[in-house]
Amino acid sequence: MHTAKRQSGYQFDPSGGALCLDFANTVSHRHLPQRRAEHLGSYADLVAFADQSRLLPPKLAASLRARANRDHAGARSAFRKSIVLRESPYRAFSAIAAGRHVPPADVQQINDFALVALQHRKLAQRDGDYRWEWQSNGSDLLDRILWPVAKSAAELLTSEARAAIRECGAPDCEWLFLDHSRNRSRRWCDMKSCGNRQKARRHYQRAHA
Numbered sequence: 001m002h003t004a005k006r007q008s009g010y011q012f013d014p015s016g017g018a019l020c021l022d023f024a025n026t027v028s029h030r031h032l033p034q035r036r037a038e039h040l041g042s043y044a045d046l047v048a049f050a051d052q053s054r055l056l057p058p059k060l061a062a063s064l065r066a067r068a069n070r071d072h073a074g075a076r077s078a079f080r081k082s083i084v085l086r087e088s089p090y091r092a093f094s095a096i097a098a099g100r101h102v103p104p105a106d107v108q109q110i111n112d113f114a115l116v117a118l119q120h121r122k123l124a125q126r127d128g129d130y131r132w133e134w135q136s137n138g139s140d141l142l143d144r145i146l147w148p149v150a151k152s153a154a155e156l157l158t159s160e161a162r163a164a165i166r167e168c169g170a171p172d173c174e175w176l177f178l179d180h181s182r183n184r185s186r187r188w189c190d191m192k193s194c195g196n197r198q199k200a201r202r203h204y205q206r207a208h209a
């Protein structure tokens, strides 16, 4: 879904099939300066994305919001990092979708974010159950949203699912998704928006040929 302008209450589109791809898709019409729509304009938008993607317990989302309100410099810094963490994987996965090699600088960037994320992994034991959790030392809590996104990017880059990465077939869209359709024939990021638009366009062109 591509709303024309960024607005509060934007519903992020989870059609990517991987967290890092949904995150890459938080800007629409990236390559069209006139129509580019940024859905991540502030740290608050980042929390909204994390909240809607169920990356965080609701309580933690609320405390991240409160913290960002107290620590503007910290929130700005975490937000700036999040945009780097969006654009580097975008370039990497867009290259893979086009059958090209990933630029080494982007591999390095994903590596660097993933290593920081790994330092915040903690094996937790609760009620006889064991699981990986994310642990902040307190001072880096505002970066908490970046860690699962970085992990997702590094995992997708190193997994066989990489072969299923596609870039939307609409010429004005560059959203990425995993094509898990049975015959690997999915062409659009979202059938409701891009798919129907492209069909209508082809229909119009045939009718007026």
Ligand SMILES: [Zn+2]
Binding pocket: 168, 169, 170, 173, 174, 175, 188, 189, 190, 194
């Ligand atoms: Zn699309």
